[in-house]
Amino acid sequence: MHRLNDLVKDQNKRRVCKSCGRILPRSLEGDTCQRCQDEEMYRQVKDYILHHSVTEKELSEIFNIPLSKIHQWVNEGFIEYRPGWK
Numbered sequence: 001m002h003r004l005n006d007l008v009k010d011q012n013k014r015r016v017c018k019s020c021g022r023i024l025p026r027s028l029e030g031d032t033c034q035r036c037q038d039e040e041m042y043r044q045v046k047d048y049i050l051h052h053s054v055t056e057k058e059l060s061e062i063f064n065i066p067l068s069k070i071h072q073w074v075n076e077g078f079i080e081y082r083p084g085w086k
């Protein structure tokens with residue numbers, strides 16, 4: 001009986017991404033997995049650059065994301081440089 005209760009408690013402790021349902025590593029903070037965090041961040045970034053003219057450096061400071069991530073998005077075609085952006 002005792003063991004069974006422990007098992008149930010353990011199941012409840014297991015955290016899953018609230019967005020896609022993947023099991024979250026214990027080390028990860030927040031309610032969503034890394035991939036969903038990236039996608040959410042990307043949505044915010046894309047929305048931001050639609051309405052603001054910023055450099056990639058400003059972007060990385062505003063959103064607290066590494067420049068390498070922005071470069072990755074650019075390389076993958078998710079975002080494009082505006083004329084004169086850089």
Ligand SMILES: [Zn+2]
Nearest residue numbers: 017020033036
């Ligand atoms: Zn997820």
